Amino acid sequence: MSRIVGMRGLLATSIGVTCAAALALPLTPPASAATARPASAAEAAPSGTARATSPDTPVTSSLPDSSLPDSSVPDSSVPDSALPALPAHPVHPVHRAHPTLPDLPGSTQSLPLTALARDRASGGGAADQGLPRRDVRHFSLLGVVWDDPAAELHGRVQVRTRTSDTGAWSGWQDVETHNADHGADPGTPESASGRIRGATAPLWVGDSDGVEIRVHPDTERRTEETAPGALLPSGLRLELVDPGSAPPEHAPAGPPRSRTLTTGSAPAGAPEAMDPPDAATGKSAETATAADEAEAGEGLVAGEGIESGEGAEASEGSEGAEPAAMTAMTAEATAASAANAPLAPLGATQIPALDRLGTERELLALRGAELTQAQRAKPYIGPRPSIVTRRGWGADEKLRESGFRYTTKVKAAFVHHTASGNGYKCSQAPSVIRGIYRYHVKSMGWRDIGYNFLVDKCGKIYEGRAGGVAKPVLGAHTLGFNSNSMGIAVLGTFSSAKPTTATVDAVARLTAWKLGLFGANPKGKTYLKSGGGNLYGKGKNVRLNVISGHRDGFATECPGRQLYGKLGSARSTAARFQGR
Template identity: 30%
Template sequence: MRTRDEDGQWSDWVPLEVSQEQPDPGTADAAHGARGGTDALWVGQSDAVQLAFTASDAVPADDVRLALVSSDLTSSSAPVGGAALGGAAVVTNASFRTASPALAAPRVISRAEWGAAGQVCAPDVASTLVGAVVHHTAGTNNYGSVAEAMQQIRNDQAYHINTRGWCDLGYNFVVDKWGNIYEGRANSLTQAVIGVHAGGFNTATVGVSMLGDFSTLTPSDAMRESVARIIGYRLGMYGRNPAGTMSYTTGGGENSRFAAGTTVGLPVVFGHRDTAYTACPGNAGYAQLQWIRDRARAIAFSEPLVRALYHDMLNRGPDPSGLATWSSLIMSGQPASALGDGIARSREYVERKVTEAYAQILGRAPDPAGFEVQVQAIMNGVFRVEDLRGQLIASAEYYARAGGNDRAYVQRLYQDILGRQATPGEVEWWIGAIGRSGLAIAPYGVWRSRESAELRIHETYRTFLDRTADPTGLATWAPYWMANGDDALRAVIIRSDEYLARSLSFG
C-alpha cells in the first residue's frame, strides 16, 4: 500500500501484514467477527491510497476490501468509516474483582476521555487473570500530541468494530510514548475482560499495547514504566507474580502457533510473538520484557510485602516512615529478602528473639550485661539468633538444669529441640558420642538433624505461609536448612509466588 499526501507526493510502498489478532474460539467476539484483515496503518493527512496485490486462479482476489477510518483530532464522537458506531457500552454480569487496599491504581485515561464509541456486543469475561501480553500497534511513532494519540486509538477501535467485526477495541489497555495509559475494552480496569489481541491466549490474559512501532525504536522510559504499572496493578489484584512462569492451555486459533488443547509453558508476562506468527511487539519492544516483568513485580507487591513482613516478623504493622522507605527500595529493585534480613537485624526483632530464646531454653530472662552484648552481636551479623540458641543449649547452665548428667541432658535435648521423648537406643548412642567427642557433639547433632530440620521448616511455613510444609517442601528444604539455616530459608520463602499472593491480604 502507498498513500498520497496533500502536496501530491506518493509515499514509499509499505507491506501490510496479516493481523495476528484473532478472537478466542467460542467468545462473543468470534461469534460477532466478520472477517480477517491486516493490521491497521496510520497514514496521517492523506487524500489517496493505492493497493498492490497478486491474484491467481488458486488464490483469487475476491472480496478484497479497503477500510478507511478517520476522526476529528479533538472530537470525542465516533470515528467514521464502515457501519456507524453508537449506543452505551454493554456490561456483562460477570465476576468483579476489587483492588487490594495495598495496591494503588495508576492513572488511566477513561474511555469517555479518549472518545470511545460504545461496544456493539458484550465481550466475555474470565473468572481470573493469569498473565499479560505485551503488544505494539505497529503504527507511526510520529504522533505529536495526546490528541493525536487519542485519535489513533479511536480509529483503531473503529477498524476493529466496523471492519473486523469485534465487540470493541481488541486491547484491554493502550500506552502512548509519554506514558499515558488508556482504558481499551470497557471495564478492563476492574474485570478480567477477554480481549482480542493474542488468538488462543486472550482468555484470562490482559492485553497491553504500546502505541507505535517498536521494531527498531526502543520504547521510552515513560512508556515502559506505564506498561509495567498497569500490568503490575492488574495481575497483582489476582495474586499473580509478573516475573513468574505459568502453564497455559490454549484454545487455538487461526494464527496461533499452537493447536487447540496444547499446554504451553510461558512467562506470566509474554510478548505476542511468543504465541503467534508475528514480530509484535517488535525487536526493540520485546527486548524490554524482562525489565517490564521485574518492574511490574515490584510495583504490584512493594507495599503488600512490607506490610506482610512487618506482621510476620514484628507482629505489627509498619510505621509510615518504614512503609514508605522499604516500599521505595523494593520498587527500585531491592529484593524482599533484603527487608527480611533488615528486620532480622533490627533491635526490636533481635531483642524479642533473644528474650524468647532465654525463656524457652533456660527458663529465665537474660542478664542485662550479656543481653546487650548478644543483641549487638546479632544486629552486627557476628552470629545469628539460631546460633545463640545453640550456645544456650550447649551451656553449662542448660546441662545443670537438665539434671547434671549426660543421660538427662540428652533426654532434655530431645524434648526441647524435637518435642518428643528420646528412645533408649538414641540416648545410649549419644552418651557414647559424648564420651568419644565431648559434650558439644550432642546439641549440635540433634539441632542439625533431619528431624529438627523438618520441624524448623514447618515453623517457617506457619510463620510466613500460614500452613505446614507439604512433603515436597520438606524434601526440598530440609537439606537446604541443614546447610544454610533459618535466615536463608526465610529468604527463599518470602521470594515465592505463594508468599507474594498471601501478602496481598495485608491492606
C-alpha cells in the same frame, strides 16, 4: 408628491432585495482555478460508514439517520465509481470550525480494489490489485480487509497518501500484512459471529485527503494451476478511517497526582506519588485530548456471559467527572463508565492514580474475600496508575456490541505493538485509538477494540475494551490465549524503532497493578490453556512468562524485536513496584 414618495420607496425596496440576493450567492471560483481539494471530514464526508464487504452488509450510520440527507450515505451496493462526486470547491475553508454542530464520531470509506495495469518499471505484475492516485474524503488511518478471515494475504501492501494541510504526497509506505495473530479465540461467539473479516494491521497516516495503493502478491507461492487472481484473497477493500473530532475536556494538564482511596485515611503527611516522567527526557507525558461523542441509545443486555453496568456510586472526590456532560450520557456510555464505578465517578475522563496505601485498601475492597491471610498481611501490588477512560479518549460507545464479557482471572499479560507506525504526536494518541477502535469494529467485524489497554509513546495509559479496568475483561488480542489474560498494545511499530523509556515504564506500572489485583508475580511463570493457534494446539497447557510478548503465544513478529527486548526490564520494574 405622494406618488413620487411611493416610487422612491418601491425603488429602495427593489435595490435592497437585489443586493441581499447578490450577497447570498456563493462566490464560485472560475474553472481555471487551482485543482480543488476535498472538503474536510466535518464538511463533505458523510458521517456514516459506506461499505460492502458482502451483499447483505447494511450501510451503518454513525449519526441518527434523521441528521443526514438521504443522499449523504452512499448505497453500499453501488460501485465506488458510481458514487456522487466530491464537491469541486468546499463551501467553507478546510479548517473552519463548526461550534454549532455536534462533533462527528467518525466514518469509514470502504473502496474495492481492482486489477492494476502492469507496470514493469515498478515491479508490478498481472495479478496486482490496488487503486490509482485519487481524491478521497478526509481520513487519518487505513487498512485493507478481505472476505475470508481464514485467508491470509501473502504479498506486499504499499500506500501513498496526500497530507491535507500541505497537499504533499508521501513516499510509498508498507502496511503490515500479518495480522491474523490478533483476534478472538477459535470457536468463541465473537469469532463465530459471521461478521469477522481478514485484515492487515491498521496504519496511521495523519489527516489526509488523497490515496494510492498497490497490492503485489507473493508470486513464489504460485503453481501452474493457480490463476493470477487467486494469488490474493477475494474481496480486497481499502478502508479509510476518519476517527472523528473530539473537543478537549476540562481536565488539568499533565499527569494527575495520585490520591488515596477515600474509604480510608492515609497517614498524615503521606507523600503523594506522581506519574513518573520520561526518564529519557525528564518531561511528563502529554495530556491526551478527550471527547464527548454524540451517541445513539442502546439498551443494556444482561444474560449468560454478559454483564450489565454496575451501580454508579463512586469514591467521593474522585477526579475526572464532567457533571454538565453526564446528563447527555446514553445507556451504553453510562454502562461503560459505570463498569469503573469503584475507581472513578460516572462520566470520568480519567481514573486518577493511587498511592501504595490507597491501592492496598482498594485491593481489599475489590477482592478481599478472595485473598489468603498472607496476601492480606502483605499484598504484592503496584500503585494504581492514572488511566484515561474510554470516555476520555472519545469512544463512540454505540459502535461496539452491547454488554461486556469476562474471563475468570488475569494470570498473564501479553504485550503487543499496534504496527500502525510511529508518526503520531502524543496529543494525537486518542485519535489514533479511536481509529483503531473503529477499524476493529466496523472494518474487521469485532465486538469492540481488541486490546484491554493501550500505551502511547509518552507513557500515558488508556482503557481498551469496555467492561472495567479492574476486571478480567475478555479481549481479542492474542489468538488462542485471550482467556485468563490481558492484552496491552503499545501504539507504534517497534521492529527497528526503540520504545521510549516512558512507554516501558508505563507497561511496568500497569502490569504491577493489574496483575497484583489477581496475585500474579510479574517475574514469574504461569500456565495458560491454548484455545488453538499456530504454535500450540487447542487444549494444550503452555508455560509462559507472566509478562509475555505476543510472539510467545503465536508465531508472529509482534510486538517487534525492539519492544520484545525490553520486556525483561518491564518484568523487573513491575516486580519492584509490587514490593517484591
